[in-house]
Amino acid sequence: MTMPETTSVVEAGGDATSWRRGLRRVGWRLPARSLPIALSLLNLSLSVSASPLGSGRTEIPLASSHAPAPRSTAHSEVVREYCVWCHNDTMLTGGMSLQSFDVSHPESKAPLAEKMVRKLRAGLMPPKGAFQPEPEQLLGLVEWLEESLDASAVRDPGSRPFQRLNRAEYARLIDEILGLKVDPSEWLPSDQISAGFDNIADVQTMSATLMEAYLTAAGEIARRAIGQEDAPAQARTYTNPPSVSQHEWERVEGAPYGTRGGISVLHTFPADGEYTVSMGFMSGWGERFHDVDVSIDGQRVALLRYGGDIDFQGRKDFPIETEPIFIRAGQRRVSAAFVRQMDGPYEDLIRPNDWSLTGTETSYGTTSPPHMLSLTLEGPYNPVGVSPSATRQRVFTCRPTSADEEVPCARSIVKGLATVAYRRDVEEEEVLDLMDFYRAGAAESGFEAGIRTALEAILSSPHFLFRMEREPQGIQPGQVYPLAGLELASRLSFFLWGSRPDEELLQAAGSGKLNDPAVLEAEARRMLKDPRSESLATRFGSLWLRLQDLERVSPDAFWFPNYSRQLMEAMRRETEIFFDNLVREDRSLLELYGADYTFLNERLARHYGIDGVAGEEFRRIDYPNQQRRGILGHGSILVQTSLGNRTSPVLRGKWVMEVLLGTPPPPPPPGIPDLEETEATQDGEVLTTRRRLELHRKNPSCSSCHNLIDPIGLALDNFSVTGKWRIRENGVALDTRGTFYDGTDIESPADLSRVLLKRPIPLVRQFTENLMAYALGRRVTHLDQPVIRGITKEAAANGYRMSSFILGVVKSEAFGMKRASEPTEDAVSEERSR
């Protein structure tokens, strides 16, 4: 039989687009027995259509019971017989051909071989419906590939440019230097994400915009830290998104107990003086008046009345303002919130329980009490000086009592600040330079202005902003060398703490002991026990699991009126605390995918339908039933993979394959109509998302990939857009049954958890790969795979404990060593043109 003749346009390709390539093949002849497979694979990299000729699904056992001596000829047979049917020079399925792949020397085509390893370990190949070798044969093949690749691995720790401080690191360091909380997004452009992380060195490009932003930030932070007696009166407005619920039972974090809603911020007052606090509102429906409590650091400073003639469109705003209030300089918590008028449960048909303001603008039918939209602080008027604040006490470690003492005192302050900011001992000469800034400032406006100017210089310095790594003298491009102690310490602390090394680590680095693997490990273990290692959860875990995407989904207020920003924050916290707990208790990574417990507070527990949790604190809760397992039951994951008005089994399935398994499905081709284009009803019956998906993917070129993705997402479809358990959708009973790509029938989150955990290798390797990219600040390549396999193998022997992965990365050559860089082609040609 001959396949339709078309013209070949494309020559080579990657995974993503290959499925289309099949259409462009020239007269490809197939033996009759492979016809059903060939048909189904023509356009697709991964066919799953059931074939009467397919031998059914086989499993790769986790480890071979008796390791037979690797016989590459046997493995070649397997590849030729089962892989080359599709992965040949003509069909180029999945953008790869194994026709000329030399199985006896996989290392000669390492990137291709690594691709095979990944697909085989995930159990994705050969696809269901294709002929299957014996499980032992597949295992033998993949182990042979891995062994050969590992044995011939090039020892290359990799190379990357130096890193600069990203927003998150910047904020942490400012806190450590000055005890000041800042939001760097006020000044710094956002960090570009590469391979999922915001610290990847080679995309941290320099620009005038960035440099100017660093300068502005330095000037502003120095002034906030020291205070400014001559500060002009200025207004600063903080806003509140409509999605912040301001209901009776919703206190805003930071606001006094006994209040509801409002806004609470950390604001730095430049001087002791008078300030006004004003608030803007969106009025509720049929509300009369409310008391608004204004407090500074928890102390009430004003009680205002809001209300009166309320406009029924709920739009008219009535800003109210306090009298000038005397406030002392420094960073203080300012809260303006409504006094709570009701307590206990109540039922109100007009304003049903749990409904927040979310989406009042768009959805008719949501009622609400007034909502505070903005808080403006203006001042200082009549400033009288600058009182001591926590930050000032930290900065001014000495106070000159006479003119003679000023310079020595300034020297010790400046040296102290620079030592923390530069994350190392500062040299005498450097202090001298900085003292020039002190002198310039002091000459203009006195001692404090001098310190402020020097601080501004320190915060603008490349020693603070960049994490340079010195290259030893006489090293040739391409040569590999170990990092010096200080640089290793810096890598370690930014990996484990997201911040600077502490004294002890610096000492170990300074004395040269840190380069001793035993000391390195001891230091890492010590640092993991320190509370600062929470950054592994809030930075690494959060970026890896894409928790920032939660903010991108706004569940439609009409359908999900109980969703609010507070609930979203709780969901994010749940996952962070869960992850942090894995690190802190050094538990098995596999709990991430299957734990029967989580961490909840009252709000989130109520949302999940779990009783007996009271209060705002998060605590460990054992799931009362089988509904939720590991992070597959976390709202943070379920919401970020939903659309505003419906769940998306596709997005959820894709997330699992991409984030957890490291085998992203190819993206949809253009020209495919969105699911909404499928009618929502059929014969008068409202269709579930599942049913619509089925109709949607009638096209066989869609079904091939969706047959992989959708069953994973459908197994999670009992979770609504907001992660609540449900058994119906649009009034119709849900049907979540599906078949995982390995042939296992699944229909619940617990089933999905089980089927994932059946094959831990792809999960733990994907985790390690991400951990490494984050630790190194560079994307992981195929050259790193042998190291990753080494780390996971050792972790397996340690029960997949978190410390095993983390220490594995820390002890790897990629972490402790570096390859001297070679100028890129562009760089060379550019230099020539100069």
Place this chain on the structure above:
Amino acid sequence: MNYVTRKTLPRRSFLRAAGATVALPLLDAMTPALRLYGATKSPDRTRLVCIEEVHGVAGCNEWGASRHLFAPAQVGRDFELAADNVLKPLEPWREHLTIVSNTDVRMAEPFAAPEIGGDHFRSSAVFLTQSHPRQTQGSDIHCGVSLDQLHAQRFGDKTVLPSLQLCIESNDKGGGCDYNYSCSYTDCISWSSPNTPLPMIRNPRAAFDMLFGAGGTPQQRAQRRRTQRSILDWVASEVQEMKKHLGAVDRRRVDHYLENVREIERRIQRVEDRNTSGEPRELPDAPPGVPDSFSDHMKLMFDLQILAFQADMTRVISFKTGRDASNRTFPESGSDRAFHPASHHGGKKKGILEFNKICQFRVGQLAYFLRRLEETSDGDSSLLDQALIIWGSPMGDANLHNHRRCPLVLVGGASGRLPGGRHLRAEEGTPMANVFLTLLHEMGHDDLRSFGDSTGEFSL
């Protein structure tokens, strides 16, 4: 402390902008003060604004075109904008519109198999460069020099900032960008060299600081500039010292950094030079951070652009109004559909009309800008007469990810160079780059032989 006495000034407008109500113009109250800059008049003060839309428009689909959702049926002066035409909200300024239909952005098309499908991650870099991005995630990114930067590099020295880059959407989406494309291609429309994308500022407050400097009074701003100057001097020498210990790639990075340091020194110098003729005494308070509402955010960004023009801080602005493949919803458009899914309307009438609602709402934001530009006089004419706004998209029919017959509209008089009030239909296969080449020629780049994949001039 002159601020104390002007409590009713623009702060209120920002307050409202921050709230749910419409943002009021923030610059009315300060016009007299800022007018001082106008004293240094140069003959040509054309303001170039390049605005990118990401998903094309519904009218660039076959059926949408037949309904004239973008390109009007008539060519020339007597074009009619149907009620559902995306440009309908701009009807009041039809005499300032030059609608250019039918041009292609083929540099955004895939050149090799692995590039097929990656259009969303590649297109934005193409819009103003009309060059094909190299498929990579690393530092070897390569595209072209963008139109705005060509102009800024030649004529930008007359203002403090050669150019300004603004955007609306956050770019921290989990995972990063797909298809082995660096997010630089997805997020940056301004390229100062083929491997130097310029970051775009999303926070109105940061943009304000960039334009006017932080500090509450002219004296304080001047003091900050002095400090920054000496810091920059010192930083430059520090870095020279550090360079000795670095590897080849890091040395290059430091060189880039030094170039930036010098650029900022130049900016400070320009501010100082200018201030000899008087600094504006009053500036509005800096706006708060990023508003939740798309519409409020757009208005605030437009306000800042007008402020920048009025104070003549820059004459070149690029503005990215969306992020490809974004799932943001625009309930005010009358559609509750997410942006990206809606753009994949499957070529069906119902879906196209639904997507069109979103397109019209997004394009309609321009009306606010045009009104403000028109109301703001600058010398003998309005800013709108002097402006050249290039609004367009590197995508045509987002449903198919195609880059043919893309939408392009020129707005403003470009200081008398654009007659306006016309619909020009390009011949089949005309590159959008031809229009850009002609515009560059018009703006004084006479010696430019080609731009991107241009094949010749386009008669405007």
